[in-house]
Each structure stands twice: as structure tokens, then as C-alpha cells.
Amino acid sequence: MNSSTAHYWKKTKMTRTLFNEIFVASLWFLRSLKKGDWVWLMLAVIIASSTVTVVKQLGESVQQSMLRKASESLGADLVIQSTRPIDYQWSELAEDLGLQQNRTTSLVTMALTKDQAGESFFQLVNLNGVTDQKPLRGEWTTSNLLDYKPLDSNSAWIDPGLLSLLPLEKNSVITLGNKEFKLAGSIETSSLINPMTNIAPKMWIQLEQLESIGLIGPGSRVSYRLSVAGESEALDTFAKRVREHDNPAWQLTSAQAPSRDLGNSLDTAWLFLDLSALSAVLVAGMSILIASRFYLARWKQSIALMRAFGASNAKMNRLFAMQMTWIAAVSSLIGIALGYLLSLSLRPLLAEYFQPLIFAEPGPALFTGFFSGLLVLWTFAWQAFRSAVNTSPIHVLKTVPDQKQNLNWFISFLLLLGLISLMLNLNKLHWIIGGVIVASLILYIAAELLLKLLNMLQTNAKGWFKIALANITKEPNLAKIQLVSVGMVLFVLMLMTFVRQDLITNWQASLPDDTPNAFVMNIQTDQKQTVDQILNSVKQKTDAAMVRGRLVKINDKAIVSSEMTNPRAGRMLRREANIAVMSEIPEHNIVTQKMDSKLIQHPGVSVEQEIAELFGLKLGDLLDFSISGQEYRYQLTSLREVQWQSFQLNFFFIIEPLTDRNLPISYLSNFVLPELPVGTDQGNKDIAPEYTKQLAEETPGVLLFDVRKIMLQIQEIMDQASWAVSGLYGFTLLASIIVLFTATLASQQSRVQSWLLLRTIGAENKTIFKVGITEFLFLGGLAGLFSATLAQISGLLISQFILDTPPVLNINLWLFSIVIGSGIFLIIGLITQWSYLQKSAQQLKNFLAQN
């Protein structure tokens, strides 16, 4: 036989062997499946993959629905706003990427109209030239106060607020620039983009008209917007190109983060959702860790036998790896099917909370769910698998100790990293690796300490108590795994309970019930009394004195917007800012740094922290402001942290009031308006239009700005995020219950052996019951001790490094955790062991023979 023929036969034999092994492994798997082996292992994988599928499917759907909601508020998915015309090449790019688009050009101008008697009325309006009759996302609500017609070259739409400021009715004529427009309808909008900057009521005309009525010229303050909407990949490409272009005049707003604070809250929600899913998977992994030891220990003797019969180590590896893969694949398939069905069944419920509901494409969720199932089994069963398949054939004749292989730990570690990377964003990998190393070290040390503690207790114990402790320590490695797994599960649950509560409380606190929802601006000193009289029935009115000014010098050095490297700083300098004039810093601001009063040499100014960072300001710096053409010098005496989303009166700069500086003071107020009437509730008429009208008539120039709709939208988004977070928490709880059950299963055989021995030597039912109960109380108590230690360490680290608060040792946490741990384990123990505690010696013997 020549070498190529020999090679061919060798290859054919190998292929035949492989197919045969696949057949044998499949046969053994089916046999075991039929007999109910692997149940807990499969259940854990099913829970893991179904949880991941549900979380990814619902998470993606919720995320897309919330994005759609945010997009509708924005009128688009992405908006470029600029002080200069936006080149048409960007429209072409959007078109090439398959994105929908429209353009809006806005400016503030005076609108003129005449009443029936021919008297002229003027009003400052925010005039928008639009290319489309509707936004790219969502709809504009047409007010029933006027008949609605589509915009043509001679018509205009108005904000309903304008009706109370000007004598307008159906077919009224409004002059804008050099052209007259006929009133064609009234539409209501609410924008999450810079709500506080749009102070004048809005009007809409066609874009070509705006460009031809003589309002745009050199020096005009015009704002240009290009809005786009479409598929997320195309949007990402578009946004990336815009960011790369790095135009300082541009401001990019995305529906993913319509405002900075809301964006941060939503980011936290997404992270929590991902972490919840990961927690559920890790908790299920703990169950696999215990169950795999139990099942594979049962296989050890059989593997030793097969090896004695002549099966090679490689063959055993292949045969059992194939069986494990079968378990993982079948369970993952069941898991993703269940997960998807569960997502479908939750769809109507979800639709009540999220309108419109975008139910995400199932592909990515099913893919992640399936591979999470495969990985979670291999990650947590790897050690038990390797230990089982490496069983020496000598085991058939005598007991020999297992050889420890450190490489197995390394492989488990790599698999765990793979699993975590699959579920979380890859850019957090360095944190994950660090976290896993630290957690592994803590777990290892904790396991050793817990076992030492148990051994110490056992040495000094007597009677039934000693037997109970001996039952736990009989298999030290198993005891370590049980204690650490259950402890970890309790810890994850405790952490999730606190974090979830904290998140929801924070979100609720960010918009409490008494949050101001309306502002009155531009109140001159002589108008203040009249405004106060008009608004005397509103609740929680707060006033702030302010001036309009611009920062021009820092420590005698003139600052110019064009020299600013940071575009935000440049934009800040180009426009006048509202500067508060107050003797005290408002309570809702947090002073982060304060200058020693003895060192202050000039009138003081307090600066918002981020602005200070933007301009590189520090305490003691001298700042010159230009106010009404005159420069005033102030010294930076404090830095403040401001919650911009709180709707309180907030300012970048607060200057000290001085009698010798005759500043052009005006006032700004905020207050709480009653909630908007729902539907056609005529008995509960909205009071805002009446205020607008009265203010316009009695205090010209004073503007009321109503933010109730915007607040309602933010509240809705927050509510949706809270709902999603709570739902996920439920899944982790479910997975945890499975772990607790499997934790008792792992040591079932040795426990029953011990009870059989006790029964045989004549122990009463009461004694066996005491032994059983004590075992569970101790396992639970020690696991509770472990979880409390972890929680305390995490709490101390969070206090020290994140919250910057003094670390506190919480004794109650320890007591609570130990009691809860013991209690839960006792209940689980009673549920799972009750039937065994009632069995006779013969029945216990039969159980052992069958298992």
C-alpha cells in the first residue's frame, strides 16, 4: 500500500470514528434525557438563554420604542442645528444613506396684523421656514381653534399661544417681512431641543417664502436645521460623518440623548437592563456550577469504567463534549423559543406602556440568547467536565485523589469573559476583566474562610449538631461551591434591589410633583408688580433678578469666541447669557467649592461647575462681564453643581447685587401651573392662554413659557424605563430561586446517606429533622454572611470612590443578610427535603440505589 492510499484509509477511518462517536454521544444523550437526567442542568441553561432572549428582545423593543418617542418629540432621529447655512452636500449624504430629511430655517422677527377696525398689532415671533408639511417622526397636533389647511406659498401656521397675543381669527392676514400671509391653521408642537431658548411663539411658512421675504441678510440671527430619520445603521454613519466634520457652528442633537440629563438617565437604564440580564445569566451559571458537579460526579465511575474497558482519554473528551454540547444546544433552543414566546405574550402589555411600540426584529435576540446558553453551560460546567473526563481508570478498583489543573481555571475564566462580552458592550472589557479578577479573588478567599469557620465549629460541636455540620463539610469542595454560589446569588439580589430602588427614586426625584412647569420671562422692574397681580393664584412662584451679559475677560485677558478650541465655549461667548443677580446661592444648587471670605477683594460671582471647566476657571479668578455695553469686574468666589433638567431657575453665572452698580435688571419667574386638562374636559379649562393674553395686554414684552407638555414627555420616558428595570429584576429573582433549589440537590445523595445511617442506628425522626434543619440554617446563614460581606465591601467602595461620602459599617445589613439567608434556605430545605425526612430506611436505601 503506498502512502497516499494509507493516508486515504486513515482519513476514512477517522471520519467513520467521528460519525460513530457523534451517533453514540447522541444516543447516550437521548437515553439520559428520556430518563430525566440533566434536568437541573438543562433547566438552568433554559433559564439563562430564555432570560437573555427576553431581555434582549424586550430591551431592544423598549429601547427602539423609547427612541421613537424621543424622535417624535424631536420630530426626527437626528438634527443638525447651525448658525450658518448647512451645505446641501449633507442632504445628499443623507439621501445616499437612504435617510429621510427636511430642512427648517428659523429666525425671530416681528409679526404685524390689523384688527377689524384697522388698528395695527405687533408681536415678536419665532418664524420657521419648512420644507415639509409634517415632521419626520410623529405628528403635529392641529389645534381646533382654527380651520387647518396645508401650507402654500401665501399661507402661514401659528402657535395657538399667538391667538391670545394678537387679534387673529380665520383668514386673518399677517405681515412677515415684505409679504402678507393668510392664516391657514394652528399647530401645537413640543420640542425637547433647547426648550428654554424658544421664547417667542412660533409661526410656520414655506422655506422658499422665508428666503424671499427680505428677512435674511448680513447680521441676521438665523438658525438652520437639517433633520434626518431612518435606519439606525445609516443614522450612525451619518452622525459619525457629522462628528468627523467637527464644524464649531454646529450642534448635533440625537433622539438617543435629546437632552444631556435625560440621556444620562437613559444610559443608566440601558446599563441596568444589560447588567440585570447578566446577573440572571450568572445566577443561572451558579446553578449550572452546582448541578454539573452533581451530574458529572455521577458519571465519574462510568467514565473510569469505560477507560478501564479501553476508551482513550481523547475519546472520553469527545464523547462527553458532544453530550454537553447536545445539552447546551437543546436547552438553548428551548430557552430561546420560550424567551421569544414570552416576549410575544408580553407584547400587548408592553404596548400599553409604549406607544407606539416598535417590536424589534427577533434575530439578534435569538442569536444572543442561543450563544449565551451555550457559553453559560461551558463556562460553569467546564471544571466539572474536565474533572470527570480525566477520571483515571484506576478508579474502578480503588479511590485515588483527583489531579488539580490550573489551566482549567484559566479556560473557565476565558469562557466567562466571552460570555460577559457577548452580553455587554465590548468597550467595557477592561473593567470586566478587572472585576472578574477581583471577584474571583474575593470568592476564593471567602470560600476558604467559610470552610475554616465551619471546621472550627464542627470541632467544638456535639451530638446532632456535630452531625449536621459534618454533613456540610463532608465534601469540602462542594461545600465551598454551595456557600459561594448561594452567597453570590443573595448578594446579586441585594445589590439589584438597592440599585433598582435607587435608580427609580432618583428618576422620581429628578421630576417631583411640585416641579415648576411654567416660566415668565423678560419682566421689567416697573412691570413686576402687575405680573405678580396677574399670577397671584399660581403655586410656588419663585422670582429671580437677572441681567443679560457676556463674559469678555478672564484675569484681564480678553476672550474671543473664534479663538475657542471647544465649540461649546465658542457658542457660549457668541450670545448673551442670563446672569442672575442674587445675594444667596439658591438651595437647589450644590456649592462644590467656596473661596475663603477673607481673601475676596472684588464683588463675587458664582459659576456653574461645567462652565468653569470649559473656560478653565478657578476660585479667585477675575471675570469681566459686558452688560449693556459697560464692563463690570467680579471675582470667582464659588463653584456650583446645577441640575438643568430640574426646571428650577438655574444660571451659569450668579453675581452679587451691588447698589453702586446700576444694572439693567429684569425678572424671571417660574411657578406650577395646574395639569393640562385631559381630552374634552370643558369643566377644567386650561388657564395658561388666559394668563398669556392678560400678560400681553397689561405687560407688553413679558412672555409666558409653558413646559408642561415637555415635562409630561420626560415623565413618560422615565416611567417606561422604571417599568423595564422592574420587569428585569423579576427575571433575576426567578433564576435565583432555581439556584437555591439546585444548591440543595448537589449534596442530596450524601445527605440521604447520612440520614439512612442515622435511621439504621435507630435515630428518631425528631433527631434526623434537627440535623436536616440545622444543615440548611447553617448553609443559608453562612451564605448570608458572605453576601453581607460582599455588599459591605461594595458599599464601602461606592461611598469612597463614587459618592465621595464617608464609609459606614452597617451592622443591620449583616444581621438582615444572615437572617434572610438562613430563612430562605430553611424554606427551600423544607420544600425539597420534607419527603425524604418522612422516608423509612428501606425507602432511603432504594433512593440511593436508583441514583
Add this chain to the structure above:
Amino acid sequence: MKSIIKLQDIHYQLPSEEGVIDILKGCNLTVQPQQTIAITGRSGSGKSTLLSLMAGLEKPTNGTIQLFDKNIEQLNEDQRANIRAQQVGFIFQNFQLMPSMTALENVLMPMELFQMENAKEKALEALEKVGLSHRSTHRPSELSGGEQQRVAIARAFVSKPKVLFADEPTGNLDENTAKQIQDLLFELNQTLHTTLILVTHDNKFASLCEKTYELKHGALLEKN
């Protein structure tokens, strides 16, 4: 006649906290094809260790073992496994049946492992030979000790090994059942022309073999 097994000056040591323990101190033995050999000795004398060395389950500390003309101490684990797969069968004191498998599945197991043809027919035939064809679908927990050992014997003989190692095969059985198992073992051994190496502390059982050796203080002494 060419020997099947040849042990020359076999030493086996085990490390322990108190130092090295000498289990075997220069054992010699030659086994011819189809011979029946019994090894007796007190508990802890090293009988099972000697059996595991002869079967190639482990290597001696010193000395040479020839199993089917191959020096076992020079072979790796897989090469030794290959010899066992083709030539060796085992019977154990505690039967070593898989609890979740039926009697038939237990007998089938080694044949499935090595892709033997007509495995099911052969397994049923083996069960019939040991008188258990009517119990083929029962699990070990549903069988008596004697029946379990018969299943183990069927499993050992089904692949027609040249040498059969039996470690206290009647150690867990009552006298009557033990007698039945002994008869069955010798009957099958004669029918299938197998070499039998038996480890037992039962002198009566040992006396049924052609040769009997006693393991005492680490040395193997021929008794008759």
C-alpha cells in the same frame, strides 16, 4: 507456549505523609493462555494494585510487565487503553453498572464505545447466556446482587476478551448466589477459551483455579 502476561520483579510504591510505602516488593508471575489464576491475600495486601498493574491500568514503580508481548511500562495511557479495548475484560466486586442504564444498555455500552457490529444481537445473546434475557429492560436497582453481577459478567464476555480480570467477583454476594456466579464464570471461561485472573480472599473459590498465589508482605507466593 507463549505467555500472555509476564511480571518480572515488580515493585510498587505509594507516597504518604509518613514516607514512601512499599506495596509490592519484587513480584514475579507468568500466565499462559486460557489458564485460570487466583490471587489471594488479606485486605490491604495489594491484590487490587497487582490486578490494576497486570491490566495496564497503571504502571509499576520498578520492574517489567509484559501484556500480550508488549512492555506496559513503556506505553502511554492511550496505548495501554488500546490493548485493554481489544483483549481485556473486567468484573468487579461492586458490579460497576451504570444506575441509569438498563441491563441491556449496560452490556451494550463497551460495544457502542468501540463501534462493534450487530451490538444489540450480541448483547441479547450475552444476557441469554447468563440467564437474564427476561430482565434486559430492568435497571440495576431493580435487580438482585447476583443478577447485577451476571449483567457485569455478560458485559465482560460480550466483546470476547482474551483475558478476564475479576476483582472479588463474589465478595458482595451470599453463599448460594456466589456459588452460581463462580460456576457461570468458569463455564463461560471454558466455552470462550478465556484466561482468567481472579483476585479473592475466598480460598474455596481460589482453589477452583489452576494456580493459586498468595500476596503476602508485598511478595507473590505460589500456594500449590
